[in-house]
Amino acid sequence: MELWVIWLILAGLLIVVEMLTLTFYLLWLGIGAAAAAVIDFIWPGALVLEIAVCCVVVLILTLFTKPLTRRFHSARGFKDAVDEMVGKQGVVLESIAANAPGIVKVGNETWSAVSDGSIETGETVIVVSRGSAVLQVRKKGG
Numbered sequence: 001m002e003l004w005v006i007w008l009i010l011a012g013l014l015i016v017v018e019m020l021t022l023t024f025y026l027l028w029l030g031i032g033a034a035a036a037a038v039i040d041f042i043w044p045g046a047l048v049l050e051i052a053v054c055c056v057v058v059l060i061l062t063l064f065t066k067p068l069t070r071r072f073h074s075a076r077g078f079k080d081a082v083d084e085m086v087g088k089q090g091v092v093l094e095s096i097a098a099n100a101p102g103i104v105k106v107g108n109e110t111w112s113a114v115s116d117g118s119i120e121t122g123e124t125v126i127v128v129s130r131g132s133a134v135l136q137v138r139k140k141g142g
Contacts, residue, residue, distance in 0.1 A: 005051070007037035021132075028065075032058035085130045089140065095121045096137070104137060111135045 014030035032054040039050045088106050096102030096119040099132060104125055105114040113135040125137040 002040075003044070003050075004037040004040035007033050007040055010112075011037060022100070025062075028058045028061040031061060033080060085127050085135070088127050090125050090127060090137065092119050092121050092123050095119065101134060104135060106135070113137045115139075 011030045011065075014026045014033060016090060018026035019029060032089035035057045036050040036054040037048060039053050059060050075133065085106065088102040090106035090113075091109065092104050092113075094103035096104075096113055096115045098116065098118055101112045101114045102119070104111055106127060112133060113138050115125070115127070116137075119137070119139055124140040126140050128134040128138055
C-alpha cells in the first residue's frame, strides 16, 4: 500500500476521533497527516520531509489558533455549549448514586451524570455544571 494512502487513513481516523472529543488537538494532527499525504503523493519516499511537514503544520495550527479561539470567546454574543447546558432541566434515565454516575436526558441528548446524593429513575434534575463528558446535576427543587 502506498504511504500517502496510509497518511490519509491516519488523517481520517484522527478527524473522526476528534469528532468524538471536544478538543481541537486531534484535528490539527489529522490536518498534519493530510499534509504529509500530499507531500508523499508529490515526492514519494521523502519520509523525513513528510514527517517534518506534518510536525510544522501541527505546530503552526496549534500556535495560531489559540489567539483566534480566545477572540471568538471574547466576542459579543458568543455562547459556549457549556453555558447553554447549565440550568437546563433533564430526566434521570438510569438512577444516580452518591458514588456512581447515572444517565440523564437533557433535551435530545443523553449524558452521564453525577450528583451529591442519590436520584432515582424518572426524577427531574437541573444541570449544575458540565465537564467534558459528565454533567453535575441536582434534584429539581432540592
